[in-house]
Amino acid sequence: MPAPAPARMHRAVRSAPPHRAGRRGRAALAGLLTLTAAAAAAPSAGADGPPYVTRPDLRPTRVTVTTPATNVAPGYVFATPKGGGIDSGAEIFDNAGQLVWFRPAKKRGTSILDLKPQTYEGKPVATFWEGLAVRGYGFGAFHIVDQNMNEIGRVSPNGKGQMDFHEFTLTPQGTALGISYKPVRGSTTAVKGGARNDLIMRNLIQEIDPKTNEVLWEWDITKGVSPAESYLPIPARPEVAYDYIHANSVNLDADGNLLVSSRHTHTIYKVDKKTKKIIWRLGGKKSNFKMGPGARFAWQHDAHRQPDGTISLFDNASSIENDKGKRSKGLVLNVDEAANTATVAKQFVNPVPKVDNTQGNLQALPNGNWFVGWGGTGRNVSEFSADGTQIFEAKYASKRTESYRAYRSPWVAQPQVAPKAVARRSSSSVAVRVSWNGATTVAAWRVVGGASATTLVPRIVSARTGFETLIRVPDRAGESKVVAVEALDVAGNVLSRSKAIAVGAKY
Template identity: 45%
Template sequence: MTRPDLLPPAITVRKSAKSTAPGYVFLAPKTASLLQAPGTLQSGPMIVDNEGEPVWFLPRGTGALNYATAFQEQTYRGLPVLTWWEGAPIPTGFGVGYWVVMDQSYKEIARITAGKGYAGADLHDMQITPDNTALLTIAQPKLHRVEGIPRLVMDYVIQEVDVESGKVLHEWDSLEHVPVSESYLSPSPLLPYDYLHLNSVSLDADGNLLVSGRNTHTVYKVDRQNGKILWRLGGKKSDFTFGQGASFSWQHDVSRESDGTLSIFDNTSADAAETGGGVPSDTVSRAIFLSVDTASKTADLVRSYTSPDGLLSTSQGSTQLLPNGNVFVGWGAHGYYTEYAHSGDVLMNSSFEDPVVNSYRAFRFPWRGRPTDSPAVAGRTSSDGMTVYASWNGATDVVSWRVLAGDSPQHLSVVEEVDKDAFETSIALPDRTPYVAVQALDGGGQVIGTSKAAPVL
């Protein structure tokens, strides 16, 4: 009623408990279907609450032709910001676009893209560092010799870019450091050989880089200054031996957690998977935490979390250790997300209602949104009075709504006050008036936003 321009995909909450961590769920819904009818699904960054109700949504496209990925909260210049990639995805699993940085008022404050003449940034990852720089990935085909024969190979580049100026400070080229022979992917004669498929980059505790190569089944520790590979975890040239259940394959979203463990979304456990690239049908994906000992060169499984629905995610996915010890997992291609207690108990399990919708990653973050626009209001007459609808896209401080009604926009008076109960709150009133407006109230009863007056239809 109030925002017919917003068509976020619906979410089904399969299980919800009161012991979930504070904050909201961050998603970037999209569909892999090129046949999705315009107007039936909008893609874009979306924040929802524990009930799956939208808190904020920004449409960026429809279908699979244009969408957003890797939506999350980060810190820039000491303040919380929203970041996501948007642009044109390529069917082979990468994209050409840019990264958006938005402040708490939902104002774009930066747009980050690749430097040195590259067409654009890839969709997989961008991390803002404490130095106010951005680590981003680039994917482009490049002529390279494979077993002595020239052929097109996907070359992955990591750039560290100053967010404000766009200046490239460091650059790392995968083909200069990772040989094509490390790949487990069989090449296709019709496509550039995606031998590495770099899908995450992050800072390790010592300031160097952790890089995930999906198609080499390897996590690379890379010197941030000179690009030298310091060690390999997994794959054909692993520097580590693995304890029971610790090996992984086709992985995503690698990062060092605050407890010292390495978190990985393990798309298919290498203990069960075929090494040649096949994915057995009886395996499931996992979120895993590894203890990696660089002295003894061993990696051991600390704990793992599998989907309560037995999902095998052949692409995408994310793992997040929350401040209270809970674990939040996005199941990638399946469009599910789950929160676990540290013990493994399922606290929340949700999914998009439409099975063609998914989100590359899913996270939980605290967020306080303070939009600069006004609340939205609509009024509709009914047989026994009228119903007023109120919403304010992105406003997280609204606790209740005050309804004003009257004979003209200039002559409105307070007629009702109700608690906010959804993205759009509906208020039934016994009397009809030609015009209505609403005021948004915070927890202290203070007015934090007032809508324009709207005619009752």
């Protein structure tokens, strides 16, 4: 059944993020907090990890910041942690490692991968893939989420849910670039042990209309690249398709043609969009460029043309995790197409001397910094200054947790669903916990209480202290039998209000 076309973008968020608020707004909020300074908020129940009392359905990984943020680019971290006993999901967290948004996979056994900030129809969106991931291949669809955290699109070739997770790039033309795989029959006689009618993995590079899921353009890379270019041996088992290419990224070049990264040929291909012919090869066995010292890469991911003409990528360096003497890195190359040379412009090496043999990405940031997701065995994300100094690092709690890619980006979101709150009575106070999954505009919470839902009056204002905030409301007389919590922006405006809830003896 075809996926639904995106709906109209919902109304814009109603408040600027705190760092953009004016002096008057900050003063207004400071005044509200001063009035209730006697009742400080306790740390969040989720500060040491899930579960959250207000959202027991959310089980994201705990994130630890190991290099505090210094002169980093503005924004949050976007990742898709999976493994290590936590739910696979799309996760946004801040520079302190505090959760901002988590969206778990909806079906048991499925995964969410590649949460990415992008622009769609001129507005900020977040995109992620969800589906069945098996042996490094995906069968699912990409989802587009707006700033109200509502899904406005679901994209796969012809709406059949057969899109791979490796790439989804929204173009300025309003289309989407992606990859699909399918086992087919083909010749592998170009390599030792090959056969005329062998089982191979077809790699399709596709351009799709996100509104209709119509495939507008596609290129079968297996018809343009020979198995002789591959560094991957033919599988020993005949039922395993020989994926001698394994395309894992596709992005627009500056001239409108495409850059396609092929992991198993150690090559980045520039493809003519009109003729579907390969213009040149960067790296690999048939490179059109003389690769300078340190410029060669292997098993790479995430190739992009940068505005200054360089090409960036994540160099996995090896397909073996404990390959001694090799280290994965973010790599930026000067590519001279006139002289046919490629030299190292920048590189960003994981402070941990190891190989991240699967997954990974390198993102150029607007302020000149670079952000690295270290992939399958990295368990960490890093931000580097232009000179290669690590200025931020965060790690997932479990050594078995990984994220395909990770990004940093500014993001302003205000969900249309209301905040969630729970309340428990003690001898002299009411302990209220509140959270609002995905909201970035909340500066403080105001608890209102009374004998019933129709008699609620302001009780206390407390600063937001992470994803879930605990607020102790003085209540010796037991007046607050029912409470609700209002989300306030930095100017003290009410953004939303939780459902009125009865105060219980326990959570």
